[in-house]
Structure formats: structure tokens, C-alpha cells
Amino acid sequence: xxxxxxxxxxxxxxxxxxxxxxxxxxxxxxxxxxxxxxxxxxxxxxxxxxxxxxxxxxxxxxxxxxxxxxxxxxxxxxxxxxxxxxxxxxxxxxxxxxxxxxxxxxxxxxxxxxxxxxxxxxxxxxxxxxxxxxxxxxxxxxxxxxxxxxxxxxxxxxxxxxxxxxxxxxxxxxxxxxxxxxxxxxxxxxxxxxxxxxxxxxxxxxxxxxxxxxxxxxxxxxxxxxxxxxxxxxxxxxxxxxxxxxxxxxx
Amino acid sequence: xxxxxxxxxxxxxxxxxxxxxxxxxxxxxxxxxxxxxxxxxxxxxxxxxxxxxxxxxxxxxxxxxxxxxxxxxxxxxxxxxxxxxxxxxxxxxxxxxxxxxxxxxxxxxxxxxxxxxxxxxxxxxxxxxxxxxxxxxxxxxxxxxxxxxxxxxxxxxxxxxxxxxxxxxxxxxxxxxxxxxxxxxxxxxxxxx
Numbered sequence: 001x002x003x004x005x006x007x008x009x010x011x012x013x014x015x016x017x018x019x020x021x022x023x024x025x026x027x028x029x030x031x032x033x034x035x036x037x038x039x040x041x042x043x044x045x046x047x048x049x050x051x052x053x054x055x056x057x058x059x060x061x062x063x064x065x066x067x068x069x070x071x072x073x074x075x076x077x078x079x080x081x082x083x084x085x086x087x088x089x090x091x092x093x094x095x096x097x098x099x100x101x102x103x104x105x106x107x108x109x110x111x112x113x114x115x116x117x118x119x120x121x122x123x124x125x126x127x128x129x130x131x132x133x134x135x136x137x138x139x140x141x142x143x144x145x146x147x148x149x150x151x152x153x154x155x156x157x158x159x160x161x162x163x164x165x166x167x168x169x170x171x172x173x174x175x176x177x178x179x180x181x182x183x184x185x186x187x188x189x190x191x192x193x194x195x196x197x198x199x200x201x202x203x204x205x206x207x208x209x210x211x212x213x214x215x216x217x218x219x220x221x222x223x224x225x226x227x228x229x230x231x232x233x234x235x236x237x238x239x240x241x242x243x244x245x246x247x248x249x250x251x
Numbered sequence: 252x253x254x255x256x257x258x259x260x261x262x263x264x265x266x267x268x269x270x271x272x273x274x275x276x277x278x279x280x281x282x283x284x285x286x287x288x289x290x291x292x293x294x295x296x297x298x299x300x301x302x303x304x305x306x307x308x309x310x311x312x313x314x315x316x317x318x319x320x321x322x323x324x325x326x327x328x329x330x331x332x333x334x335x336x337x338x339x340x341x342x343x344x345x346x347x348x349x350x351x352x353x354x355x356x357x358x359x360x361x362x363x364x365x366x367x368x369x370x371x372x373x374x375x376x377x378x379x380x381x382x383x384x385x386x387x388x389x390x391x392x393x394x395x396x397x398x399x400x401x402x403x404x405x406x407x408x409x410x411x412x413x414x415x416x417x418x419x420x421x422x423x424x425x426x427x428x429x430x431x432x433x434x435x436x437x438x439x440x441x442x443x444x
Contacts, residue, residue, distance in 0.1 A: 002407055003367045003386060040431065045367055071269045076388055076429045096265045098429065121299040123363050123390045166363055166390075195358050197365045220361065250367045250386040 015061030070096020117164030179205025297329030302341030331422030
């Protein structure tokens with residue numbers, strides 16, 4: 001059976017992991033490559049790198065990092081953050097990224113999804129969606145959730161699928177950072193209206209939250225950052241717990 | 252050992268080169284017929300769309316070269332699918348090495364299948380030291396039907412051929428280069444054939 005995936009997410013600035021990573025046994029916890037290797041050994045199924053560099057130089061350093069990750073890490077990884085053109089994607093894939101993720105640029109220019117999936121195949125195009133629940137309706141937000149739009153989440157997700165996205169990374173702004181669990185109701189609805197894999201993001205605090213998002217939220221994968229980086233939830237223990245809940249995981 | 256990875260412009264193939272490097276081997280990315288013919292092992296990768304990939308193969312004459320190779324050849328993902336008779340993707344004729352049809356998953360399951368699934372019914376030294384039920388990383392919307400050339404199966408919607416073999420030709424639907432230590436073991440086994 002296809003296993004549910006556990007995905008640690010790393011914020012990268014100028015080729016280094018951003019503050020908030022506290023890992024034992026690492027020579028250099030700021031080095032994304034060291035961290036990625038450690039996560040692969042612990043049983044992570046995939047990795048997501050989110051580049052938050054603001055400068056061209058910073059982005060160039062991140063590209064070098066992508067190449068080193070591809071050289072040294074034997075599980076798949078996605079790179080996101082600031083990607084807005086075919087050239088950006090071509091460069092990242094040539095540096096060894098397995099998938100890329102677009103967010104605001106897809107909202108501003110939805111044709112980009114078609115262009116990327118036609119050129120590179122939908123299997124490597126992840127569309128990330130940040131959304132917030134306002135008066136019982138979910139609205140897409142841009143720029144890391146800071147800018148609201150009029151676009152309804154459930155309309156957007158259908159359009160994204162039709163345009164050729166291979167996967168959706170859904171972050172609930174209402175849940176992100178709360179450690180109170182994932183947005184399972186919205187996630188389950190997403191899975192019922194599109195037929196591509198959904199990655200749940202935002203709200204992970206306990207192992208039970210992961211079990212809940214796979215069962216109630218019907219998520220195909222779950223992404224988290226701080227609970228992994230601070231060692232609050234070791235991936236091995238998490239997967240054993242999930243297996244005890246009869247959830248298919250790779251151990 | 253000379254390893255050639257056929258480069259016909261199909262997606263992220265550097266990962267395969269890096270995987271061999273982690274095993275201690277330098278593999279060459281090439282579309283040069285002479286280099287491919289003289290290699291001890293040939294990898295036939297592929298990511299993307301079947302119709303387009305087949306056109307690229309024909310444009311370079313690789314469609315005629317590949318079926319005539321005598322050394323062990325390993326098709327990966329779309330590479331494996333193109334070694335089959337025909338694929339539903341863009342109604343594309345394959346190289347016909349494996350006598351099997353490639354079909355699309357229905358909407359009964361999420362498409363593409365993306366992630367780690369198990370391989371079973373292992374029937375080849377390609378899987379030496381690999382446990383029945385080992386997880387491999389897969390990303391695909393089309394699958395090769397169960398057939399007599401199957402040397403491993405995976406279940407997603409139905410049981411399908413996740414690895415194929417005929418004579419010196421091998422094909423795997425999963426990505427050994429992205430499948431952790433077990434995937435690297437399969438690449439090593441391929442070199443040891």
C-alpha cells in the first residue's frame with residue numbers, strides 16, 4: 001500500500017537554515033545538507049526547502065545548496081520560495097531538485113501552472129496554497145499568508161488541478177504555529193474535490209495530530225517544521241505511533 | 252566499470268549520476284551512440300511525457316540503438332514505460348522490448364501515485380538482499396500491466412508490474428536513486444549482474 005508521508009520543512013536563507021533548528025549530533029546545524037542527511041537517516045520520506053532569501057546573491061547560494069543536497073541525500077526533495085518563471089524551475093531541476101513549489105506566482109499568473117506542467121511534467125509541480133478561514137469560508141492569502149485575496153480556496157484548488165499541478169501543499173493560516181492540530185475539515189474537503197495528492201501543513205504539535213490529519217483530514221502527507229527541528233517529535237517514534245494507529249508508513 | 256546514463260533531454264537525471272557517485276562510481280551522461288554501445292552498463296532514465304520523450308529518442312536515433320544493446324540495460328520510470336509495447340500516454344508506440352501495455356490509473360485513486368509503496372513477488376538477482384515488501388519511491392500516472400516479464404509487483408488500485416526483465420533488459424517503475432539505502436542496493440545489484 002502507498003504509505004503516508006512525513007515531510008520536514010526547512011527555511012533557507014542565503015544557503016543556510018534559518019534560526020530555530022536545534023539538533024543534537026550535528027556538526028553544523030546551520031548547514032541544510034547536514035540536516036537533510038540526518039532527517040533521511042531518521043526516516044523522513046521527503047524534504048521541503050523553502051528559500052526565503054531576499055537577494056539574488058542569497059538565491060545563488062541556495063542553488064549551490066540544492067546541488068549539494070542532490071549529491072548527498074537519497075530521498076526526494078522539493079524547493080519552493082520566490083519561483084516565478086520557467087527559467088527558475090529549469091535551473092532548480094538542473095541542480096537536482098525533484099519537485100518545485102510555487103505559491104504567490106501561481107495566483108498572480110495562473111498560466112504559469114500550465115506552462116510548468118507542460119514543460120516539466122505535472123509530477124514535479126507542487127502548488128502551495130496558504131489560506132485563512134474567514135466567516136466559514138476559506139480565502140487564499142499571498143506572500144506567506146500576509147496579503148488576503150478574494151479567491152476562494154475550494155475554487156482555486158480545482159483550477160490548480162485542472163491547470164496541471166501534480167500536488168497541493170495546503171497551509172491553514174488559522175492553524176499554522178498554534179500546535180493545536182491540522183485543519184482536518186478543510187483538508188478532507190480538498191481531498192474530496194480534487195484527485196491529486198494533498199500535503200497537510202500548519203498546526204502540528206503532537207503525534208496524535210499527524211494520525212488525525214491522515215485519518216480525519218485524509219491527507220496524503222503531513223509537513224511540519226519546529227516539532228521536528230527541536231526534536232519534540234522524533235520521526236522514528238512518530239512513525240511507530242502511526243503504525244500502531246493502523247496508518248501505513250514506511251519504517 | 253563504465254556506466255552510461257542516456258541523456259536525451261528528459262528531466263532530472265543528475266540524481267541518478269549522484270546516486271552512482273555515492274556508491275563510488277562515475278557515470279557518464281551521454282547521447283553518444285559509441286559511448287553507449289561500449290559501456291558496461293546502460294541506464295535509460297526518463298521523466299516527463301511519453302510522446303515527447305519518444306520523439307526525442309527518434310530524433311537522435313536512440314530508439315533503434317537501445318533495443319540492440321547487449322550489456323545490462325536498466326530503464327527507470329518513464330524509461331521503463333518506453334521499453335514496453337505501447338503506452339496510453341499520448342497513444343505512444345514504445346520500443347517493444349517488453350511485451351506489455353502501459354495504462355493510466357483511473358480516478359478511483361489519486362493520480363499521480365506519489366510517494367513510497369512496497370515491492371513484492373521479487374524474482375531477480377536485481378533484488379538481492381532486498382526484502383519482499385521493501386518501500387520504494389514512485390511518482391507516476393501510468394503503469395505496466397501485470398505480465399510474464401514482471402519481476403516485481405506493486406499494489407495501487409490494482410497489482411501492476413513495478414519491475415520487468417527480458418534477457419539483458421531490466422526496467423523499474425520506482426526511482427532507486429531516490430529510494431534511500433534500499434534503492435542504492437538495487438543500483439549496486441544492477442552493477443553486480
